[in-house]
Amino acid sequence: MRNTARSRTYRTVVGLLFYAFASALVLVWLLPIVIAVFTSVKSMDEIMSSPAMWKPPKVWRWGNFAEVWGKVGMSRYVLNTFVIAIPSVLVALLVSSLSAFALAVYRFKLNKAVLILFVAGMLIPFQMLMIPVFRLSDAIGVRDSFPGVILFHVAFQLGFCTFFLRNFMRTIPFSLVEAPRMDGAGEFLIYRKIILPLSISSLAALGVLEFTWIWNDLLWSLVLLQSDALKPVTLGLANMQGEFVQYYNMTAAGSIIAALAPLGVFLVFQRYFIEGLTVGAEKG
Amino acid sequence: MKQKIGSYPWAPWAFLALPLVLYLVWVVVPIFQSMLFAFTKRDSIVYGTVFVGFKNFGRLVQDPQFWTAVKNNVLWLVFFVLVPVPLGLAVAMLFNNDYPGTRAYKTLFYLPMTLSFAVIGTIWMWIYNPDYGVLNTFLRGAGLDAWAKQWLGDKRYMTGALIAVGVWRQVPYVMILYLAGLKGVPGELVEAAMIDGANWGQRFRHVVIPMLAPATVVAITISIIDSLRAFDIVYVMTNTKARAAEVLASYMYSSSFAYSDYGYGSAIAVVQFLITLAFILVYISNILKNETDR
Numbered sequence: 001m002r003n004t005a006r007s008r009t010y011r012t013v014v015g016l017l018f019y020a021f022a023s024a025l026v027l028v029w030l031l032p033i034v035i036a037v038f039t040s041v042k043s044m045d046e047i048m049s050s051p052a053m054w055k056p057p058k059v060w061r062w063g064n065f066a067e068v069w070g071k072v073g074m075s076r077y078v079l080n081t082f083v084i085a086i087p088s089v090l091v092a093l094l095v096s097s098l099s100a101f102a103l104a105v106y107r108f109k110l111n112k113a114v115l116i117l118f119v120a121g122m123l124i125p126f127q128m129l130m131i132p133v134f135r136l137s138d139a140i141g142v143r144d145s146f147p148g149v150i151l152f153h154v155a156f157q158l159g160f161c162t163f164f165l166r167n168f169m170r171t172i173p174f175s176l177v178e179a180p181r182m183d184g185a186g187e188f189l190i191y192r193k194i195i196l197p198l199s200i201s202s203l204a205a206l207g208v209l210e211f212t213w214i215w216n217d218l219l220w221s222l223v224l225l226q227s228d229a230l231k232p233v234t235l236g237l238a239n240m241q242g243e244f245v246q247y248y249n250m251t252a253a254g255s256i257i258a259a260l261a262p263l264g265v266f267l268v269f270q271r272y273f274i275e276g277l278t279v280g281a282e283k284g
Numbered sequence: 285m286k287q288k289i290g291s292y293p294w295a296p297w298a299f300l301a302l303p304l305v306l307y308l309v310w311v312v313v314p315i316f317q318s319m320l321f322a323f324t325k326r327d328s329i330v331y332g333t334v335f336v337g338f339k340n341f342g343r344l345v346q347d348p349q350f351w352t353a354v355k356n357n358v359l360w361l362v363f364f365v366l367v368p369v370p371l372g373l374a375v376a377m378l379f380n381n382d383y384p385g386t387r388a389y390k391t392l393f394y395l396p397m398t399l400s401f402a403v404i405g406t407i408w409m410w411i412y413n414p415d416y417g418v419l420n421t422f423l424r425g426a427g428l429d430a431w432a433k434q435w436l437g438d439k440r441y442m443t444g445a446l447i448a449v450g451v452w453r454q455v456p457y458v459m460i461l462y463l464a465g466l467k468g469v470p471g472e473l474v475e476a477a478m479i480d481g482a483n484w485g486q487r488f489r490h491v492v493i494p495m496l497a498p499a500t501v502v503a504i505t506i507s508i509i510d511s512l513r514a515f516d517i518v519y520v521m522t523n524t525k526a527r528a529a530e531v532l533a534s535y536m537y538s539s540s541f542a543y544s545d546y547g548y549g550s551a552i553a554v555v556q557f558l559i560t561l562a563f564i565l566v567y568i569s570n571i572l573k574n575e576t577d578r
Contacts (some may be wrong), residue, residue: 132314216398216400
């Protein structure tokens, strides 16, 4: 009796310790984000008069967001990012589902070699591609245009997408491929009517992850896009720092606007996110 | 899925044709082109190829700026292994329970990972601001005035300040990898050790750590590859103008696109590539090992 009572107290204490420690940890870790939120709704006067940036604002000036969205031109950058990210993700998913199907379903001599090629490519430093990809885009007339960036994102993301989808497709029972074959179904029909519909959830998981990555890309827009009218939020924000370096509230509001889409996607689809990130960390 | 092909030798290649061509043209061929460019001198990105043999690499060896970038990259690499891996494991252990609300903690802790470096860099610039920044305000408040530095303005602290930002974002990633690994540690095994009288430390060291070895391999290789790729933070927080903070990736970028020295830039890329390749091979052999386990 005494023993169970003691262990109950023990468990309560451990529980309380957990909550105290976890709360403190999360609070400290997210302090930079909290500061960004507070700063984004402060007036410059308040920021200058009180350097304590972690204190909530005395007056919440939501108008800062309207100003950054409109006058500073963040709306344009956000729109550009959607125009780049959405087609990139959709085409990358579609094209990689073909290669994933090939690698998951068929046994052929170069299967492993092709897989290694895709996986190795996804990890190489971008610097190794920068100059040739710039030249290629220039030669085929897509440099400084959305199609140029989209084409690159699609091609480069094929590495991870193929790896991810192929791992999923391998878990589909092979009888689902063989049975329709016996009935005389063609290979493309099997891909389109059986494997693709069964892969919808993993395509969604992959899409969520890819959307965030492409949304957050800075380097490729920096290399491939020169016109300000085409730039995505990441570059828009980097440019803002030059112009508005003294206006912390403006750059803070800008950075929150730039973060909203991936943040929203993460909060809604977090389960998918985590599945996607651990591919390769678990058995394939 | 078991694989069988039988009478469809053309089928995989029909499916692979489009993706493989895209991948070869935009990724694989450019790798070899860069290798070729590393042996040329070119002032224009498009025209004027003069083969110069190993001259670019000879220049690299004698370029103090290159060695600064190498040294900084080594620091990035070392700290990306030494800090996020144990810290990510510790946080994963902390959150590996079923108290109500743990999921919310995990979600919150993971948030930095979803932000772009453009956003992260912007936010951290104010934290490091020498006059108003949170860091210095905090240090002065704690009476450590001498510790308040020009974090992004002083050569000695720049790289450290940038690495800290990278680590801040990497820890949640490593946590996710470990949480996935911990799912594979059967509770009975830990309980069995408990019955045998093993204390918490012994259980952790002799049961949990060995079970997490695969996750550790991935966490370390991915962190190393990420550290060798570091570019965005450096670009956003220093605009690659602070030469003391350059890493290989940013030095390649500034050599090529700011100084139009494209052959030299390619040589830097090749060095960065060769170092990374070693770790890519570790990652791939790890994947292939798991494949045969099935």
